[in-house]
Amino acid sequence: MLEANDLARYFDVSRPALQRLIAREPRRTLRAVDGVSFTIPKGQTLSLVGESGCGKSTVARLVVGLYPPSDGTVAFDNQPLSVARADPAQRQRMQMIFQDPYASLNPRWRVRDIIAEPIRAFKLVDGKDAILARVGQLLTQVGLAPADGEKFPHEFSGGQRQRISIARALSSNPEFLVCDEPTSALDVSVQAQILNLMKELQRSLGLTYLFISHNLAVVRQVSDRVGVMYLGRIVEQAPAETLFTTPRHPYTRALMEAIPDLDMTGRTRIPVGGEVPSPISPPSGCAFHPRCPLANDRCKAERPLAQPAGESLVACHAVEEGRG
């Protein structure tokens, strides 16, 4: 359904030319995404996890065509993304739920118009009453009431707004949905309802998801495959259960150790040690080496490539050498 090949996106983060001249600074490029490849088969969910700033949202934006890639390609249903985006019928098939629900809702529109907009634009339902009925149905599905459609976004709480953006994304009956932290503002009970709804839609309509979340418990519940990103690259990719039962990459293992302890057993959680590196001047070789307990000289010099290891794809010298 979706194939990303060696995707990259760079940002120019230089200071203004004059200041740069005075300070004798070179131009600075930030490699937000640096050679990311994955495929998502129809009806499946790929999740991306990884530290804040590692490039997950940038991948999401590349995949739905909101940023042009600096390098690499995206294919949607076997056609180049640019071709798919040019055709309204194809565009309707992909939707995105943004990380920031506030920024993505037009504050001057009533909620029912926000949700109805894609329905009208793509002429999915005919007639005012039918559209209203569909909007009411969507609102109910996300745990709001049809009468809430009368209100404006600012009249809702954070989690209610997040649910409005989910209803909006679902309103065009997409087949492929990019969900960037879709439940981060929801309490665990509403979150469970939304995740159950997403799974149900996947079962009944064969939806395909690219899912992004910091909550690893949530990721485990929804994913078929998981990609672990570090500084713009995928360092490990595996079937979800494999990743959670036998994480291989040292970073993946560190990430699992850092999960908060709900049982209050007194286990101190171990934050991934060391400094988060700067994406402007990433470390040489393996970008994780300054923080990695297994790092050696080879890691500092040579960038590891993704290699199959069991059912996983892992970019790590130690794993490849069998000392991981």
Add this chain to the structure above:
Amino acid sequence: MTAPLLEVRNLRVEFHTRRGTLTALNDVSLTIAPGEVLGMVGESGAGKSMTGAAIIGLIEPPGRIAAGQVLLDGRRIDNLRYDQMRQVRGRQIGAIFQDPLTTLNPLYTVGRQLVETITTHLPLNPAQARKRAIEWLEMVGIPAAAQRIDSYPHEFSGGMRQRVVIALALCAEPRLIVADEPTTALDVSIQAQVIALLKRLAREKGTAMLLVTHDMGVIAETADRVAVMYAGRIAEIGPVRDIVKAPNHPYTAGLMASIPPLDRRVDKLAAIEGSMPRLSAIPPGCAYNPRCPRVFDRCVRERPDLLDAGTTRAACWLHAHG
């Protein structure tokens, strides 16, 4: 017990709309002692952010505080003039909002916003303030802080913006922090770092904190006590361990049962059936009664206040004795 730094008494917040008056907060009372972290959880839309907004004096029309008081150090702050309240906010109370974009000005660099806040509240010159700003950015885990301090908010990732907001709230060294979902946009590792920072402030500087979050892991690690909100009221309040492990209110129990498991995959996640009533249609009696598995006749007639329930206090008739 130390005298509370913050005391909220019988707070009621109403919204006057064309569709009638809505009660968003109803009779909310709580205290926070110096150095104490009060966690706040509950259903989306239950009134958590509203509680925070009322404390920092940021309820906007058509909303208003219709009854009750907010006291800081025994002094009422809910009736201060706008300019007086601005002084309190910032210097005495630091606010971390749920939406980082409302706090950050998109037109100014991150550094400028930090330096302005610091020089407004602390006796530092701009150069010292800039140095302090870089330190704060490092403390909240922004890599290459010295290089990125002159970036604009949109050049940061979601989680990085959130950390800037946290730095902004802390940099004037307030005595009370009202933090609304401070860590939801953060990965587990940065989250651990931010929580460690907040806990250190509480311990070393006696900073008090209201911590609103949906993340039970964060609550379990950070909070001393927890208030559980439902439909504009506190459903249960008590020590964190009891709220998480041995809740006394059926809503709290349902909430805790909905936490997704980390150690296995389940077909269908447990969730509380139905949804919270809308503010305009809160049922008589206990607001949770349409969803409560243990509902009985008294629940649909009379509204329970917080009752002693052993280790916690719960607004539930199951705990009425005698």
